[in-house]
Amino acid sequence: MNPTEWFTEQHADAGSAFSLKIKQKLHEEQSEFQHLEIYETETFGNLMIIDGCTMVSTRDNFFYHEMMSHPALFTHPDPKRVWIIGGGDCGTLREVLKHPSVEQAVQIDIDERVTRLAEIYFPELCESNNDPRADLKFIDGIKWVKDAEPNSVDIIIVDSTDPVGPALGLFSEEFYRDCFACLSENGMVVQQSESPLYHMKLIGEMRDAMSNAGLSHLQTLFFPQCLYPSGWWSATIASKGDLSKFRESDSANKPFDTTYYNVDIHKAALAQPEFVKKAFNL
Amino acid sequence: MNPTEWFTEQHADAGSAFSLKIKQKLHEEQSEFQHLEIYETETFGNLMIIDGCTMVSTRDNFFYHEMMSHPALFTHPDPKRVWIIGGGDCGTLREVLKHPSVEQAVQIDIDERVTRLAEIYFPELCESNNDPRADLKFIDGIKWVKDAEPNSVDIIIVDSTDPVGPALGLFSEEFYRDCFACLSENGMVVQQSESPLYHMKLIGEMRDAMSNAGLSHLQTLFFPQCLYPSGWWSATIASKGDLSKFRESDSANKPFDTTYYNVDIHKAALAQPEFVKKAFNL
Numbered sequence: 001m002n003p004t005e006w007f008t009e010q011h012a013d014a015g016s017a018f019s020l021k022i023k024q025k026l027h028e029e030q031s032e033f034q035h036l037e038i039y040e041t042e043t044f045g046n047l048m049i050i051d052g053c054t055m056v057s058t059r060d061n062f063f064y065h066e067m068m069s070h071p072a073l074f075t076h077p078d079p080k081r082v083w084i085i086g087g088g089d090c091g092t093l094r095e096v097l098k099h100p101s102v103e104q105a106v107q108i109d110i111d112e113r114v115t116r117l118a119e120i121y122f123p124e125l126c127e128s129n130n131d132p133r134a135d136l137k138f139i140d141g142i143k144w145v146k147d148a149e150p151n152s153v154d155i156i157i158v159d160s161t162d163p164v165g166p167a168l169g170l171f172s173e174e175f176y177r178d179c180f181a182c183l184s185e186n187g188m189v190v191q192q193s194e195s196p197l198y199h200m201k202l203i204g205e206m207r208d209a210m211s212n213a214g215l216s217h218l219q220t221l222f223f224p225q226c227l228y229p230s231g232w233w234s235a236t237i238a239s240k241g242d243l244s245k246f247r248e249s250d251s252a253n254k255p256f257d258t259t260y261y262n263v264d265i266h267k268a269a270l271a272q273p274e275f276v277k278k279a280f281n282l
Numbered sequence: 283m284n285p286t287e288w289f290t291e292q293h294a295d296a297g298s299a300f301s302l303k304i305k306q307k308l309h310e311e312q313s314e315f316q317h318l319e320i321y322e323t324e325t326f327g328n329l330m331i332i333d334g335c336t337m338v339s340t341r342d343n344f345f346y347h348e349m350m351s352h353p354a355l356f357t358h359p360d361p362k363r364v365w366i367i368g369g370g371d372c373g374t375l376r377e378v379l380k381h382p383s384v385e386q387a388v389q390i391d392i393d394e395r396v397t398r399l400a401e402i403y404f405p406e407l408c409e410s411n412n413d414p415r416a417d418l419k420f421i422d423g424i425k426w427v428k429d430a431e432p433n434s435v436d437i438i439i440v441d442s443t444d445p446v447g448p449a450l451g452l453f454s455e456e457f458y459r460d461c462f463a464c465l466s467e468n469g470m471v472v473q474q475s476e477s478p479l480y481h482m483k484l485i486g487e488m489r490d491a492m493s494n495a496g497l498s499h500l501q502t503l504f505f506p507q508c509l510y511p512s513g514w515w516s517a518t519i520a521s522k523g524d525l526s527k528f529r530e531s532d533s534a535n536k537p538f539d540t541t542y543y544n545v546d547i548h549k550a551a552l553a554q555p556e557f558v559k560k561a562f563n564l
Contacts, residue, residue: 001283001290001299008283008301015325016508017283019290019299043297060479197342197508224506224514226298226479231513232506257556264553271550273542 007039007047009054011229014198018054018227020044026121031113038121044227046121048089050114050161054227056089058122062259064192064233065091065125067223070254070261071269072155072190072237073099075219075246079154080104081184085141085170087159088114091125093134096157098256105134112138142169148182156183158191163202171206176213176238188239189215195230196222200279203234207280210238217243220276221269223260289321289329291336293511296480300336300509302326308403313395320403326509328403330371332396332443336509338371340404346474346515347373347407348543349505352536353551354437354472354519355381357528361436362386363466367423367452369441370396373407378439379415380538387416394420424451430464438465440473445484453488458495458520470521471497477512478504482561485516489562492520499525502558503551505542
């Protein structure tokens with residue numbers, strides 16, 4: 001393959017790579033925190049790359065953004081205050097704000113440049129940025145959570161890059177303890193938790209860290225995500241409260257459109273593959 | 283990427299490509315029907331390529347083989363006679379023969395060389411080839427079905443390559459009519475039906491062809507399959523009889539091991555994503 005015609009992400013340690021055919025590079029910069037690239041692809045719309053890793057494409061981001069938000073928001077009994085740590089492309093924020101119960105959604109991404117580029121190249125993901133309930137902060141999310149008052153948030157969505165570099169601290173027990181301290185009574189964390197085919201060890205360690213931090217009710221959800229390593233991804237909900245039920249009727253009657261998520265997909269995402277059940281003694 | 287270190291499949295029309303890091307090429311030949319290659323990969327075990335397309339790897343074939351067989355076999359009320367059209371790597375045959383009710387499993391692959399190579403490079407997939415219930419034929423599956431007597435089979439699993447070249451006829455209404463004619467009362471066809479992200483038009487046309495052929499009860503199931511284009515795959519069950527229920531209790535108490543499939547995964551695979559429901563008016 002001609003490297004000028006394809007963007008390729010090699011998946012470290014996994015021995016695989018995924019490539020998208022590109023029409024042109026639209027933008028490239030080194031921000032204060034990361035190396036950012038934007039491409040126009042042949043078939044996936046625009047593509048954002050951070051430090052060499054695919055983050056978001058126009059075509060297939062709906063899987064990730066919907067599954068990082070709607071299962072948690074339809075599980076919490078009454079989600080009013082939501083924080084998104086990371087998530088600078090604003091796609092998760094858009095999904096969160098589809099829920100009428102939400103009174104405040106704070107997006108805390110350390111790198112303002114990600115959001116500024118999303119506004120230009122992924123305007124549909126940013127369409128709720130001016131919602132009066134939205135608050136975009138460009139500061140350190142780890143410190144934000146550490147400094148927060150008790151009972152100040154209902155759901156914390158950790159929409160981060162992979163657990164290397166700046167995002168590593170977002171997968172630590174210390175961070176989850178800080179989350180626990182500022183979450184309300186039925187509060188929960190949702191963490192993007194990598195590929196169940198490639199990263200079971202990481203998922204297991206993350207679940208242990210969450211549980212040790214007092215977020216002892218755990219749910220790992222599974223969904224397709226073509227652009228991420230292995231094409232299969234997960235999100236893990238860690239909650240102070242019971243997760244055995246979700247608001248099925250509200251989900252079935254959701255007052256907004258989605259592309260992937262619905263009440264049946266919610267239940268389906270909770271099904272644990274046989275090898276996962278064995279690995280986690282479920 | 284150095285092309286001597288990676289095997290890359292470019293997904294025609296989809297504008298994407300997937301690569302696996304290889305240690306060495308183990309075998310290459312032009313059979314009477316297809317170009318066959320076997321590689322040893324760094325992380326996916328052995329890899330079989332047919333006409334440039336990834337067919338099966340040691341590491342991740344369990345998704346496909348389990349989902350092509352167990353949902354159908356746990357849906358049919360009493361599957362005794364199963365035919366596998368294609369499936370020369372014998373992985374589907376192995377899964378089918380795990381069901382005690384099966385009295386006869388006939389694998390009909392036109393290319394004997396696929397099976398001979400699987401016996402060498404994927405011996406675990408071939409471990410049931412000597413089961414007295416197994417019958418391996420190396421003839422044209424389309425003709426086999428056309429010539430079959432009425433009421434001669436309960437489940438036909440179409441475990442084929444993509445609908446180009448020799449496999450094209452396996453996606454046609456004429457083929458499904460021939461299946462209908464030889465299936466027993468509650469008989470069903472299971473067809474691998476490509477990627478829901480890339481091939482929705484094909485899936486829709488295939489569902490119409492099945493329905494027009496009298497197999498009017500349809501179920502498209504979804505599952506991860508890292509090595510296939512987009513990493514997300516589907517199988518479609520087309521049945522003479524009702525598909526609204528499956529043998530849940532038998533599935534929950536299955537007398538054999540699996541790696542992905544279980545009763546919850548069966549139900550999960552039946553969940554239809556929102557965009558699929560809209561496309562097929564479900």
